Amino acid sequence: MSERVLMKGNEALAEAALRAGCRFFAGYPITPQTEILEYLSWRMDEVGGSYTQAESELAAINMVMGAASGGARALTTSSGPGFSLKQEGISYLCASDLPAVIVNVMRIGSGLGDIAQGQGDYWQMTRGGGHGDYRTIVLAPNSVQENADLTYLAFDLAEKYLHPVLMASDAAIGQMIEAVALPEFREHNIDRYEWSVKGGTMEEDYRRIQNIFYTMGPAYEDFLRAKYDRMEVEEQRWESTAVEDAELVLVAFGISSRVCEEAVEGARAKGLKVGLIRPITLYPFPVKAFEEAKNAKAFMTVEMNLLGQMTDDVRLATGCELPVYHYGSIFSISDTQELIARAEELIKEAKGGEL
């Protein structure tokens, strides 16, 4: 690890991608992710990679598919409406068994929404936002440091499963500046994979990138099941804070989880048994994390959306046995004191009115 430097979240993400060996980027500007393009527009040249500001998000995701087909570590990034446009391409990447990293620096609202931070793309990102029968690993950083570290990891996971990996960043994480220790540079050999397409002689069998069930046939079902089973066993990532004896367990990711961590500390200081599970992978959802919550009487997700999109996953992880509440906001990051007050109410309620 290098010395800590001050970087904007979006820039740390971009630099970490290069350090992970990413040498292909295509994207289209949209706030709040544009600093990733801006940074890579000069920085990619310095490391000898290829940078394209594409004519649209659709073009960018398909350029990424082309680069991935050639064995490159490829990245595209967007936000909200632009991320929606990439869904078809993500579905194609899944069908073709291709690795790639796609970043969504989430912003608020459906439709055009607005440029402020939001966490309303949880369902879209964790359920497979395009057509067909797929999901992807989704990583949710909650700091500039994790924007770097998880991007670095994302490329490895994409190649481990030959499957796209999504990053669920948000406008707050992308825009804020914090100290970050950047990971070391790694080389990626574009020719390391037998499956990638590259120049050859007439005598060689030619390779093609296509929907892999064309070649795999009926074996595809077992192959695909095994892929997702393995992700769910091996890739659950989370961080727990004071969960073991907690009566109320908060569940939050990304920017909201930071406020929850502070709220846990504040609640504990008042004698309230509150804990926090912070999913780092949104898919696979860290079901294992909930085994520790033996004393829980209720759960509460804290998300920057109104519909409580993560509550479904918490209910599934806990067998629908306990109440799962949602504390949501659209326009602002939750406030620590308000969270503590709500936690107190819920614990009282769960205990029949007594604390």
Next chain:
Amino acid sequence: MTEMICAGFGGQGVLTAGMLLIHAGMKQGNNVIFYPSYGSEMRGGTANCAIKISEKKIASPVIRQADIVFTMNAPAIDKFESILKPGGLLLVNSSLVDENRTYRDDIRVVKAPVTDIAADLGNPRGANIAMIGVLAAATDLFDPEFLLAQINDYFEAKGKKIPANEACFRKGMETAQ
């Protein structure tokens, strides 16, 4: 934890002031965070950022109540005076703000003509540095010499040596005392 808003016209260096302060905060071994206002607000000509410096982990980048509001013009006071905690510190650029302006009576107000100071010292873009000098004198956030060294360090890392910054910083300190 210290929570501070820096605000002024675009071009007065309020974002740079925020960066300089978190750079010094980081070098002190603290956790720091900087959150800019971004998007359409910037095109209107005002700029502001929220910064936090803390020994502990920092939760939200958003400031609900500030310890210090570092302003470089009157609109910045209009916008951010109300966010100060009772007992908080408001830094006012008296070069650009009506001297008869009234303020909340539960806050501390320190005024310094930093635009004039910087102009007089032949470093018109150094008004923000003069205001950082004011901040250094009005609080015990930083050892002033350490802060000045970090300001120089920050600019030198960008390949800029600005000797007049030191004069602005010291004049700002002096004015605040």
